[in-house]
Amino acid sequence: MSETDEVILEARHITKTYPAPNHRILKVNNDISLKFYRGKTLGIIGESGCGKSTLMRVLMALERPTEGQILYRGQDVTKLKGEKLRCHRQKIQMVFQDPSAAFSPRMRVMDIVCEPLLNFKRIRKRDKEETARRLLQMVELPGDFVWRYPHNMSGGERQRVGIARALALEPELVICDEATSSLDVSVQKTVMELLARLQKEKQIAYGFVSHDIALVQAAAHQAAVMYSGNVVEILPGEKLGGSCLHPYTEELADSAFDFKKDFRNFSPVVKRDSADDAVFLPGCPFQNRCSRCMEICRKKRPELKTVEREHQVACHLY
Numbered sequence: 001m002s003e004t005d006e007v008i009l010e011a012r013h014i015t016k017t018y019p020a021p022n023h024r025i026l027k028v029n030n031d032i033s034l035k036f037y038r039g040k041t042l043g044i045i046g047e048s049g050c051g052k053s054t055l056m057r058v059l060m061a062l063e064r065p066t067e068g069q070i071l072y073r074g075q076d077v078t079k080l081k082g083e084k085l086r087c088h089r090q091k092i093q094m095v096f097q098d099p100s101a102a103f104s105p106r107m108r109v110m111d112i113v114c115e116p117l118l119n120f121k122r123i124r125k126r127d128k129e130e131t132a133r134r135l136l137q138m139v140e141l142p143g144d145f146v147w148r149y150p151h152n153m154s155g156g157e158r159q160r161v162g163i164a165r166a167l168a169l170e171p172e173l174v175i176c177d178e179a180t181s182s183l184d185v186s187v188q189k190t191v192m193e194l195l196a197r198l199q200k201e202k203q204i205a206y207g208f209v210s211h212d213i214a215l216v217q218a219a220a221h222q223a224a225v226m227y228s229g230n231v232v233e234i235l236p237g238e239k240l241g242g243s244c245l246h247p248y249t250e251e252l253a254d255s256a257f258d259f260k261k262d263f264r265n266f267s268p269v270v271k272r273d274s275a276d277d278a279v280f281l282p283g284c285p286f287q288n289r290c291s292r293c294m295e296i297c298r299k300k301r302p303e304l305k306t307v308e309r310e311h312q313v314a315c316h317l318y
């Protein structure tokens, strides 16, 4: 990102903890600092349980961090309450993985996409149909879909409705939480194209949360790789495939499917330990899975260091 890029939301040293059995403290997010820029996509990648979803809830002000600040255009929103917090939530919206679970099956598309606008008194009830048709046109759905129910649509169509609803309030940041994971591959591509077009037109910042490294490489201007509650590498999205440095990112890149993979001659070589207890370990959280682990890795937690322009890595090898 260049210095002229406009920061919409900044997470500063966010830590989120929960009490764990045996009087231990579970650090689900550990000292995370990230920036979301206007018109750019920050991909957040990591396996299930790495703390991505908790971080998103904290960024959306649905949960308060245990430590740290969330700055929206320079203002700390972690202290907001009541009506001020409710108004702030208009600025950051979310597209969910499974839109059918996010919508009430009893609501028509018109009510689904206009609900946020009515809640914030941005439209009158009598303007609902016209507004819904305009929002559906934005996501390339026929206007007559305003009368449909979610179960009368395909997965891709439902996700377009989810995008229309998320953009209805004209947010500056949209968090796409595994937004295309449940879709067929061909539908995934068309939804990604739609998101890219809308970003270009409206200069929205996206937080693109995914466990699919190839998708994040294709979609993100910048990517943050998470492991066991820590951001272990931040790098330009296009570097994810060949120029990543952290051993965990390398493992993720190596696991991505491509046309050259041949499982007919498969022989397992990598020992994979659970990441569940890594959060309690002193030193590097990746130590039990890392083939290059050194003595220092078991004692001292590596901090993110800048190794090249726009590239930071938390590993004692660098």
Ligand code: SF4
Pocket (backbone or CB within 6 Å): 246, 247, 248, 284, 285, 286, 287, 290, 291, 292, 293, 294, 297, 302, 314, 315, 316, 317
């Ligand atoms: S700090 Fe050590 S254990 Fe952790 S990823 Fe780097 S080399 Fe591996």
